[in-house]
Amino acid sequence: VEFVTVLADLQAEASCPICLDYLTDPVTICCGHNFCHSCISMSWKDLEGSFPCPSCRFCCPERKFISNQQLGNLTEMAKLIQIRGTKRRRQEETHVCEKHNQVLTLFCEKDQEVLCLQCSASAGHQHHRVWPIEKAAPAHRKNLESYIAAWEESVELFGKVLTMQTRKSLELEKKVKSRRKEVKSEFEQLRLFLQNQQETILRQLQDEEVDVLAKLNENLTKISDHASSVKCLLKEIETKYAKSKLELLASVKSIYHRYKTLKCPEPFSCKLEEYGYSFPPQYSGLNKIIKRFRVDVILDPLTAHRKLIVSEDRKAVRYGDTPHNLPHNKERFYLCPAVVGSKRYQLGRKYWEVEVKDKPEWVVGVCDQSLPRRKKTQNQPMSVQHGLWGIGRCSKSNYIVLGPKKVNLLPKVIPSKVGIFLDFEMSRVSFYNLSDGSLLYMLNDNFTGPLWPYFYTGTDSKPLKICTGTGSE
Template identity: 50%
Template sequence: AAALAELQAEANCSVCLDYLRDPVTIECGHNFCRSCIEQSWEDQQDRFPCPVCCHPSQKWHLRRNTQLGNIGEVAKLLHITRSKKKKEEETRLCEKHNQVLTHFCEEDLEVLCLLCTQVPGHQDHHVRSLEEAASHHRKRLMSYMEPLKKQVADIQKLVTTQEREPLELKEKMEKQRQKLLSEFEHLNEFLDREQEATFSRLANEEKHIQQKLHANITAFSEYISTLNNLLKEVAGKSVMSEVKLLTDIESICDRCESLKTPLSIPSSLPLQYSALQKIIQKFKEDVTLDTE
């Protein structure tokens, strides 16, 4: 009996829990009904997990297993034969009356013989024949199979969905990384342009200040030359005779008194630039908060 039960278990499909029909083998070595595994994989595109061990198959590759199908038919036949034999063996007798058990009490869920149905304990109970009761409860048990199969299928779909989530998460993270990479590339391009523009302004200011300094030096050089000529003239005038000294004295005195020193142009340093402050200024907004 144990060996037959083990054989039946091996000949069953893990999806429909029934004997294998047109069995096929997938990459991991597990076997299923062709229709069951095709239905299990119908929503998959690139990964096909095993319903038993969740091992992913790389492609839709089903190998027909004719020998296993034949073994399943043998197990099914053995099961039917043993069921008939077991039914014959289970024709037990009532322990109280030593009569064949022929009825079933639905209230007490107890197998009875004809005499048991006539005792006071079962007279008012719902009692029916053994065959009728077995048929009723067999249908009741069969009604559980579809919901259980549906739960298995639903959980399997949930497992398949969960297996896809890491791949989808990786794809989302890669898209986000590419987006951030693009944003930083644009930011670097902006910084390069700002650096070039800032250095260009610094160069122009340096050139402008250099021109001012050269002009300032030229003006002082010309003023020194004027001073030297006037000094020479004054020195020569001061040693002349009275008549020559006083002749045209007003002109030379006016020139000495009207001398104006050229203005000194300050050699100021260029304006200091802060690239960070300039960037921050572009994104700065004045916000007035509600006091409440």
Template identity: 45%
Template sequence: MDFSTALKNLQEACTCHICSSLFRDPVTIICGHNFCQECLSVSWKDLRDVFPCPVCKVCSFVRHWNRNSQICNLTDTVRELQRPSRGRRRKVHTVCQRHNKIQTIFCVEDKELICPRCRFTDKHNMHSVSFVKNAAVIHRRMLRSSMEFLEDKVKECKKALTLQHRKTLELRKKFRYKKKEICFEFEQVKLFLQSEHEALLKEIHIEELLGLSTLNECVGTLAEHLSALEDLLKGAQAKHVQTNVAFLASLLREYHKCEKPKCPPFWSFRTKQYGLSLPPQYSGLDRIIKQFRTDMHFDLDAAHPQLVISKDRKSVLYKEARQSVDASPQRFRWPALLGCRSFHSGRCFWEVKVGNKPLWTLGMCQDCFPRQWNDQPSVAEGFWAIGRYSESGYVTCGPKRTTFLPVVQPTRIGIFLDYELGELSFYNMDDRSLLYTFNHSFTSAIWPYFCTGTDPEPLKILVPYPIPRRCHLDQRP
């Protein structure tokens, strides 16, 4: 092995794997690898629990290293050897195979060594040339600049790699925490379900005992009444076979006994409605609101002439006086109007405040929905809606008419459309319960539909938070 190769191997042995330079204050960690103390400190910065080796990734649970004096002395020796090595270069000459002359000239354009005779050949006659010594100085300077650039890039890459390793550990810690968090949340759900299960069973058992106790009392009362009726019947049968004189003598008394006996009231019992009601944090409604909430406002062109719309087009109310508006076949002949956007794909959510309005209808409709009828149809094609038609009566309109009764009277209605899935859902935002879901394969644009009724209380679209929309919309001009 020649001197230059040995020096190169020794230099590699004394090079830090982090900064790619000779060791400065070298230290040794538990796996046996050596690093600059400063480089290792930067690599382990902000780490608390685990300290991995930047080379082999062996982890230590203690921030500890030992100063290596032997490596320090060896590194100093390498530095001393590097200084004179640059002046010990032996002169090496190459011979031109064509002219058998020493190549002492460098062709700048072709970047190759040539001899003096090659200089005047047709190939190199018009090219720029320089002596080998001068060309070597220039190109060494250029190479050194490239080496410095590459060294900087290597250092940056190694620092980035070290940072990525640190981020890997941080990511693992975060996911460990997430797993613990999810496990804790599911344990809380299990405890909640267990307590709800026990509470409901206890409540049902108490109701069962009370019902059976009341029923047993009613059964006893009916049994006593039956016994009394049977005794009266036997007495009447005995009187029926008496002689005429005896029968007529006791007739008044028997009539008094047989007057319509009062039957005790029958027991009627209706069980409570039991069911599981999850708290809001376990409902998917919050995710729907957060991701798909859409800014919605009313369309002026389709509104009935007696509907007054606010300037921000978020509120509408019915008034007896008709407004002066352009006659259009697009206008409804009953107090209804549309939203300003149609939906032909995506998922969207908006919320409407109905308050205590006695009559209202909310939903979606197609362009083919009839608007020239005198009243809103209950059953119609291209129409999907729910509404209130009496103090405690709620109904679905569209493909068919059905009635339903919310547990809590809604004052705010949330509407969620999943166009691709073909679902239109209505939520009671007061108790965050699902009111009704329509399932239909939508094939054309559909519009939000609002019917206010003829009471003076306004219908309001609630202003959403500034969340970007994730559905494809068409807006009326």
């Protein structure tokens, strides 16, 4: 049985998947599969660009065949083995025992062997159930019927699976092709956007150069005229100085007046504008972040400063004038009107939104356990502090970023709502201006522990509100 199995495997390996016959002039393509040279040549006859393997559908980049002489030799050997196996089967069909040269008429149930009368009497088959072939064959044929039915079901199932997998391969190819077009289109739009931005900024810079140069020339003319007036006045003073006493005193009033009223023009200060640009909302990736990573943040009243008022749903907080009589808690903020979220984050990506509206002072972001909550230095939330990564407002028009260093921001559109995206995989916190969908700032650092959403209210009575989300934790 093992010989037959090995022979079948060898014949399968030595056969061409296209013509299903023994390989003739076998060649190997880049994915490793083998074919007759004539078969694969015919299969790729009218193809250009890419050449799919008939077996695995892998797309070869070029029409390249590698001759496989060793496989050709093995194919010839398989042919010879088949011829000898055929002769052997003919001998077996005579139903004669090779050992005793007697007709095979019995079957050993335990050893599953066909026996002659002399074999059945040997010591090796004593106490075994031995019965005639005429009775054993129908019994085993009936038993194999159940196997055949099960195998037919398996073959049918595998056929369906194969069809489904083949369909998935084609669907994947279509999806990749479609996505490739989308990516190219997106990058082409982005290239055009950047090109337009560049042309706009360069044009603005050129216009500013012309304007500044005109003002500079005008200033030079004024300074030159002033220098000429000073020279004339100096010459006149020198002339009057040499005159008689009476003539000198008669003209001194006019000279003093002209000297006092003669003002030098201010030198023109040449300072170019700072030009910049921001990506349009569709390139910030904000929509995808909101859909996939949004979490529902609520406040932890046990950490709130004594003068803070947390709403009943723990979604809003504001500063009050009267301190509350609250139990001591080492996690509470005592000198700074701040509070943190009730849940800490230390894995994955999280996104939430905070409504700030027109509050004159606020900070939102994340903090870790090391952020001081009782020290006097914490009474200055607008300074750089260890353990805090945030963005905020400290005056009517001044916006800042707090992190490894302090950065001043000048957003073109004033944010009334801020989105915070915490990415532990990249050790990054990003802040989005939801008024125009732009990225305000991105902080990169090395997060070594859990982080909490952070909210600083300032000392005005206007609230900070966490926008209700539908994301999962």
